Amino acid sequence: MTTKTVGGQETNSNILRLRKLRKLIAEKGLDVLLLSQPENLRYLSGFTGSGWLLISGRNALLATDFLYVEQAKGDSPDFEIVQIKQELHDWLPSLLSDLGWHKLGFEANVISYDAYRKLDAAIKAKGIHLELIAVTGVVEQLRSVKELKELEFITGAVELADIAFEQARGIIRPGITEKEIAWEIEKIVRQKSGEGLPFEIIVASGPDSALPHARPGDKRIRSGEPVLIDMGARVNGYCSDLSRTLFPGKAQPPFQTIYDTVLKAQIAAIEGIESGMAASQADQLARTVIEQAGYGNAFGHGLGHGVGLAVHEFPRLGVTSSDSLSDGMVFTIEPGIYLAGRGGVRIEDMAVLEEGKVRVLSRASKDT
Amino acid sequence: MTTKTVGGQETNSNILRLRKLRKLIAEKGLDVLLLSQPENLRYLSGFTGSGWLLISGRNALLATDFLYVEQAKGDSPDFEIVQIKQELHDWLPSLLSDLGWHKLGFEANVISYDAYRKLDAAIKAKGIHLELIAVTGVVEQLRSVKELKELEFITGAVELADIAFEQARGIIRPGITEKEIAWEIEKIVRQKSGEGLPFEIIVASGPDSALPHARPGDKRIRSGEPVLIDMGARVNGYCSDLSRTLFPGKAQPPFQTIYDTVLKAQIAAIEGIESGMAASQADQLARTVIEQAGYGNAFGHGLGHGVGLAVHEFPRLGVTSSDSLSDGMVFTIEPGIYLAGRGGVRIEDMAVLEEGKVRVLSRASKDT
Numbered sequence: 001m002t003t004k005t006v007g008g009q010e011t012n013s014n015i016l017r018l019r020k021l022r023k024l025i026a027e028k029g030l031d032v033l034l035l036s037q038p039e040n041l042r043y044l045s046g047f048t049g050s051g052w053l054l055i056s057g058r059n060a061l062l063a064t065d066f067l068y069v070e071q072a073k074g075d076s077p078d079f080e081i082v083q084i085k086q087e088l089h090d091w092l093p094s095l096l097s098d099l100g101w102h103k104l105g106f107e108a109n110v111i112s113y114d115a116y117r118k119l120d121a122a123i124k125a126k127g128i129h130l131e132l133i134a135v136t137g138v139v140e141q142l143r144s145v146k147e148l149k150e151l152e153f154i155t156g157a158v159e160l161a162d163i164a165f166e167q168a169r170g171i172i173r174p175g176i177t178e179k180e181i182a183w184e185i186e187k188i189v190r191q192k193s194g195e196g197l198p199f200e201i202i203v204a205s206g207p208d209s210a211l212p213h214a215r216p217g218d219k220r221i222r223s224g225e226p227v228l229i230d231m232g233a234r235v236n237g238y239c240s241d242l243s244r245t246l247f248p249g250k251a252q253p254p255f256q257t258i259y260d261t262v263l264k265a266q267i268a269a270i271e272g273i274e275s276g277m278a279a280s281q282a283d284q285l286a287r288t289v290i291e292q293a294g295y296g297n298a299f300g301h302g303l304g305h306g307v308g309l310a311v312h313e314f315p316r317l318g319v320t321s322s323d324s325l326s327d328g329m330v331f332t333i334e335p336g337i338y339l340a341g342r343g344g345v346r347i348e349d350m351a352v353l354e355e356g357k358v359r360v361l362s363r364a365s366k367d368t
Numbered sequence: 369m370t371t372k373t374v375g376g377q378e379t380n381s382n383i384l385r386l387r388k389l390r391k392l393i394a395e396k397g398l399d400v401l402l403l404s405q406p407e408n409l410r411y412l413s414g415f416t417g418s419g420w421l422l423i424s425g426r427n428a429l430l431a432t433d434f435l436y437v438e439q440a441k442g443d444s445p446d447f448e449i450v451q452i453k454q455e456l457h458d459w460l461p462s463l464l465s466d467l468g469w470h471k472l473g474f475e476a477n478v479i480s481y482d483a484y485r486k487l488d489a490a491i492k493a494k495g496i497h498l499e500l501i502a503v504t505g506v507v508e509q510l511r512s513v514k515e516l517k518e519l520e521f522i523t524g525a526v527e528l529a530d531i532a533f534e535q536a537r538g539i540i541r542p543g544i545t546e547k548e549i550a551w552e553i554e555k556i557v558r559q560k561s562g563e564g565l566p567f568e569i570i571v572a573s574g575p576d577s578a579l580p581h582a583r584p585g586d587k588r589i590r591s592g593e594p595v596l597i598d599m600g601a602r603v604n605g606y607c608s609d610l611s612r613t614l615f616p617g618k619a620q621p622p623f624q625t626i627y628d629t630v631l632k633a634q635i636a637a638i639e640g641i642e643s644g645m646a647a648s649q650a651d652q653l654a655r656t657v658i659e660q661a662g663y664g665n666a667f668g669h670g671l672g673h674g675v676g677l678a679v680h681e682f683p684r685l686g687v688t689s690s691d692s693l694s695d696g697m698v699f700t701i702e703p704g705i706y707l708a709g710r711g712g713v714r715i716e717d718m719a720v721l722e723e724g725k726v727r728v729l730s731r732a733s734k735d736t
Contacts, residue, residue: 049581066668067580070708086688108482113474114504116481136482179562187555194547194586200564212435213417218562300434320454340438 013149014078017044017142022057024138030105032056032096033138037110039309040139042237045076052088053079056101063091088115089122097128108134137314144306144314145328150238151352154307154330155361157193157240158350160233162364164188165242169365173248174223178203178216181229189233198239198311202230209245210344212301212336223249226343232311239311240362241332243348247368255345258295258337259368262345265289265335269303270349273333275356279315279323286335287319295337304332307350329353330361381517382446385412385510390425392506399469400424401506402460405478407677408507410605413444420456421447424469431459456483457490465496476502505682512674512682513696518606519720522675522698523729525561525608526718528601530732532556533610537733541616542591546571546584549597557601566607566679570598577613578712580669580704591617594711600679607679608730609700611716615736623713626663626705627736630713633657633703637671638717641701643724647683647691654703655687663705666712672700675718697721698729 021044025033035041035053041062042048044055049071051064062079064072069083084091088111096104106116116132123130146154168185182201189197204214205221209228221227230243245262247255265286272285283303290299302318307330315323315331325331334348349362389412393401403409403421409430410416412423417439419432430447432440437451452459456479464472474484484500491498514522536553550569557565572582573589577596589595598611613630615623633654640653651671658667670686675698683691683699693699702716717730 048583070579071582106481108485109480111481112477113479113481113484113502114476116484117476117502134481134485183558186558190551190554196568211438214439215416 013147014044014046018055018060020142021055021139025055025105026057028105028133028135029103030133031101031103033105033135035107035139037107037139039143039313042309043139043143045079047072047075049075059099087118089118092119093123093126093128093130096130097126102129103131103133105133105135105138107136109136140314143308145326146308146330146352150308151330153236153238154240154350156235157233157238158242158361160189160193160235161231161240161242162362164192164233165229165231165244165364172221172227172246174221177218177220178205179218182216185229185231189231193233193235195234195237198232198234198241202228204228207341207343210338210340210342212338212344212346221248224252226251226255226345228344228346230346230348237309239307239309240350241307241311241348242350242362242364243334243346244364244366245345245347245368251368255343258345261290261293261295262335262337262347263366266333266347266349269333269335270351270358270360273325273353273358275325275327275353277325279317279321279325280319282325283317283319283321286333290335290337298337298339299335300338301336304334306331325353327353327356381515382412382414386423386428388510389423389507393423393473394425396473396503397471398473398501399471400464401473401503403475403507405475405507407511407681410677411507411511413447415440415443417443427467455486457486460487461491461494461496461498464498465494470497471499471501473501473503473506475504477504508682511676513694514676514698514720518676519698521604521606522608522718524603525601525606526610526729528557528561528603529599529608529610530730532560532601533597533599533612533732540589540595540614542589545586545588546573547586550584553597553599557599561601561603563602563605566600566602566609570596572596575709575711578706578708578710580706580712580714589616592620594619594623594713596712596714598714598716605677607675607677608718609675609679609716610718610730610732611702611714612732612734613713613715613736619736623711626713629658629661629663630703630705630715631734634701634715634717637701637703638719638726638728641693641721641726643693643695643721645693647685647689647693648687650685650693651687651689654701658703658705666705666707667703668706669704672702674699693721695721695724
């Protein structure tokens with residue numbers, strides 16, 4: 001299932017992505033943008049280690065330490081590799097000063113307050129003319145709209161999760177534990193993909209299915225109770241995310257009704273979401289169905305989230321989201337209803353916006 | 369291999385830990401300390417989800433959202449659970465104001481600059497009398513000295529890694545790929561522990577063994593080249609960390625000499641480290657051996673790091689560390705020599721300081 005990226009293609013993507021980023025850097029009036037968020041680094045440079053990118057109108061530097069410097073040379077042939085020692089505030093001010101950069105944008109939601117204040121103090125102590133400008137979401141904005149190659153990898157990851165789910169389905173019956181199911185799924189995914197999982201698999205049964213982020217335990221599955229599975233896979237770093245709820249045997253009331261409501265809410269979103277729509281409005285399409293069924297308070301999370309190199313990225317589909325949706329975005333559509341102490345249902349597909357409409361990528365069966 | 373923590377014991381530990389923390393909070397003149405670092409949360413409250421602790425002289429609150437609120441009630445019976453919505457700056461200022469707290473310590477190395485500035489702005493906008501005081505490493509300092517129960521879990525995790533390494537050793541021969549070895553080790557660890565790995569297993573062979581953080585690839589092992597394995601396990605959340613370097617067949621020169629030097633450096637540290645010593649001095653014990661052998665520039669990382677709920681925690685054993693070592697600390701001793709383009713050797717044991725001296729916990733064979 002794994003596709004090796006051809007080096008040249010990757011390099012071409014990097015150049016296109018850098019070009020788009022430089023446009024944004026110029027629009028924000030920055031001389032240079034400092035980045036350390038791991039998926040942003042991978043997206044722009046191919047580098048999968050720990051380090052810092054410095055992108056200006058002309059330069060593209062990758063600063064990293066002894067632990068990663070050799071890997072960086074291999075991962076990021078288009079970048080000038082700078083070997084650093086110690087912390088950000090130890091090496092950055094003089095480097096920036098040497099390069100004549102005065103307006104430094106930094107990822108304000110990634111850099112800690114402590115790193116910021118040390119950097120600020122070091123700049124002042126050295127008497128360097130350097131302005132620190134807080135920015136957020138610049139590369140994330142680029143990442144939210146997928147290129148064809150990225151969609152291909154995501155589709156591969158979605159297919160892999162679908163196949164693994166269908167294959168593991170056969171073992172889900174009364175008596176098996178949550179952990180056994182999770183491990184069976186993980187083995188299938190890992191052996192087929194050769195990459196790590198994007199997140200720890202959730203298998204939550206009975207009352208625990210009401211905990212949206214439950215961890216699989218030693219509890220044995222009982223007949224008729226909800227078994228909520230949330231899982232994903234990775235292909236070339238790109239993630240998938242899939243949730244299904246099953247009822248081994250026959251669903252206990254009121255869970256069949258709840259399941260039907262969640263499915264109806266999901267279909268309403270799939271059919272109603274359009275490019276150009278506010279992400280909060282997309283959320284509302286599903287939420288209205290659940291509210292009308294009397295379960296409004298039991299759908300406590302957003303409808304979905306973007307998926308790419310990170311399993312949670314832009315756009316956010318939720319009540320308070322200010323994102324808007326456009327062609328090329330890939331996201332989950334995952335309404336749920338959770339009754340504390342009783343159980344929960346979530347149905348999650350991945351979808352892409354194409355020619356204004358939703359195309360669902362996930363194909364795993366929704367039979368309960 | 370997994371030991372279930374008895375609820376009551378956990379609760380007793382929590383109370384003792386809170387008592388120690390409250391002493392530090394009082395010493396720093398804080399009314400309340402805000403924490404969100406995941407291992408700090410688990411250490412103090414048992415909670416393994418995402419949320420915030422607020423610890424004052426009398427109160428212990430756990431604030432979390434819909435996704436984790438039911439889990440929090442189960443994980444943290446000693447804490448008052450507060451269900452929150454939206455971001456930190458939306459709910460924290462009024463909560464603090466209601467509780468009459470004016471001096472808020474926050475984890476400056478955990479909270480992003482963006483979260484800080486939004487919180488600061490919200491406090492000013494509401495006209496609340498609240499001082500934000502940056503602190504770092506308060507709970508980490510407590511965590512660095514292990515209780516007996518913690519040492520028991522760590523010992524379990526060390527044993528598990530040792531057993532898995534010894535069991536996987538049999539398959540390491542020319543022709544097998546790095547990924548196959550890594551997956552074999554992972555299966556053994558996961559099936560025995562039922563918990564996730566503390567970090568992605570490193571299996572790096574030939575020139576890639578010179579990359580301290582290499583990822584296992586499809587490369588096949590060749591006779592006589594170094595195969596560097598870095599792996600760990602978890603028991604009740606506590607981690608282990610183990611590195612070994614093997615040479616299938618007979619080590620190519622100069623790697624046997626390098627191996628002997630690294631081992632000699634490790635033994636020098638094991639025999640020389642004492643409680644009360646500066647962590648930088650501990651590092652120097654091993655570094656001197658490697659420098660004298662002419663490989664000083666090829667040992668580019670620190671000698672070791674604390675291990676507990678996190679695989680990297682206090683103390684740091686390295687040239688620039690300002691930590692000092694004391695009884696009850698658990699850390700790695702892992703000198704290495706890396707020759708770019710040729711290969712590397714690292715030998716890593718876990719150790720505990722007891723009655724002033726090092727007791728090595730790892731028992732995996734060092735036969736090459």
